Amino acid sequence: MYIVIAGAGLVGRGLAKQLVKARHDVVVIDKDRDVCEQVTSHLGAMALAGSATSIDILKQAGLDRADVAVCTMRADADNLAFALLAKSFGVDRVIARLRSPAYESAYKLAGVNTTVHVANVFANQLLLEIEEPHLRLVYSFGAGRVSIVVDTVPENAAAGGKTVSEVAAAADFPDDCVITGIYRPAIQKFIVPRGQAEVLAGDRVFLVAEHRTLRRASKYLHKKA
Numbered sequence: 001m002y003i004v005i006a007g008a009g010l011v012g013r014g015l016a017k018q019l020v021k022a023r024h025d026v027v028v029i030d031k032d033r034d035v036c037e038q039v040t041s042h043l044g045a046m047a048l049a050g051s052a053t054s055i056d057i058l059k060q061a062g063l064d065r066a067d068v069a070v071c072t073m074r075a076d077a078d079n080l081a082f083a084l085l086a087k088s089f090g091v092d093r094v095i096a097r098l099r100s101p102a103y104e105s106a107y108k109l110a111g112v113n114t115t116v117h118v119a120n121v122f123a124n125q126l127l128l129e130i131e132e133p134h135l136r137l138v139y140s141f142g143a144g145r146v147s148i149v150v151d152t153v154p155e156n157a158a159a160g161g162k163t164v165s166e167v168a169a170a171a172d173f174p175d176d177c178v179i180t181g182i183y184r185p186a187i188q189k190f191i192v193p194r195g196q197a198e199v200l201a202g203d204r205v206f207l208v209a210e211h212r213t214l215r216r217a218s219k220y221l222h223k224k225a
Contacts, residue, residue, distance in 0.1 A: 001025070003130065004066045004091075006052035006082045007073035008035045011097060015070065015126050016045045022131070027061045053081045063089045068130050071096040071112075076103040080110060087111045095129050127211065132218055138206070146210055148180070151218050153203045158225045165195035170220060174209065177217040181206035 001024050005012050008030035016039060019026045026045040029052040030036055036047035050057040052073065063069065069086035071079035076099050083094045087110065096107050098115040107115050114129050129137070138148040153159055159167055164179055182191040183204040191197055199205060199221075207217050 001067040001130070002062070002065055003027070003068045003070065004029065004058075004061050004063050004086075005070045005072060006030075006079070007071065007097075008032065008039055008047065009072060009074060011126070012070075012072035013039060013043065015072065017043050018127050019130070020044050022127070024130075027066075029057060029061055053078065053085060055085070058085060058089060063091065066091050068093045068095065070094075070126065070130070072126075073097075074099075076100050080106055083107065083110045083112050093130075093133065095126060132215055134222075135214065135218055146208065147214060148206060148208050149214055150183075150204050150206055151221055153199060153201050153205060153221055155201045156225050157201055157221060158223045159199050159221050160201040160225065162199055163195060164193045164197050164199065167199055167220075172216070172223075173220045174213045174216045177207055177209035177213045179205055180208050 003019055003024055003026050005016055005026065005028045008028050012028060016026050016028050020043055028039050028045050028047045029050065031051060033049040036049045039045055039047040048057055048061055063086060069091045071082050073079050079096050080103060083096055086094050094112045095114045096112045098104060098107065098117050104115055116126060134151065136150040138150060167173055179193050182193050182197060182199065184191060184200065185204065186202060205221065207214055209217060
């Protein structure tokens with residue numbers, strides 16, 4: 001994917017590092033030229049020195065062809081302005097770092113797909129939002145390394161109709177991922193997943209694991225029959 005990150009603070013740099021490692025094309029925008037040089041030399045991402053609310057800078061960054069735009073600047077007002085501009089450039093998915101809850105409704109009005117509160121911001125969490133948008137984050141702990149997420153089992157999934165024990169024993173379902181709950185919207189029921197509980201298409205499955213493991217578990221749940 002092609003991803004533009006506005007802001008090269010600790011969160012922005014950490015996210016850029018992981019995205020480059022995952023072989024995404026990344027452009028970082030920051031006003032500090034020295035920081036931009038560090039991003040380019042140490043992280044291998046393209047960096048532009050300038051304002052992320054400048055139309056000229058955004059054109060240089062290729063924002064019009066970005067798959068995802070991420071707002072990680074220090075001020076909500078700046079992030080909001082960048083989010084609005086990203087939408088005007090036609091970016092479908094915009095993720096914003098939220099410092100003050102007072103701005104949350106404004107972000108929604110601006111068309112921001114996901115806001116992440118500053119108290120819970122970890123690069124792994126943002127990376128999960130970018131790479132696996134169908135996973136809904138419930139909670140992160142262990143300094144952001146481990147998360148509880150919800151994934152929906154699609155129609156015609158190979159996992160549909162299998163028991164929790166069968167899913168856990170499958171060769172391509174990771175051993176270090178735990179199914180902690182199943183919500184069945186069809187009957188509005190939460191199921192405590194004992195071994196013989198079935199996983200059905202449409203179920204919302206609660207998973208607990210590290211970031212990489214969650215991606216593997218989700219891949220299994222979305223595998224077609």
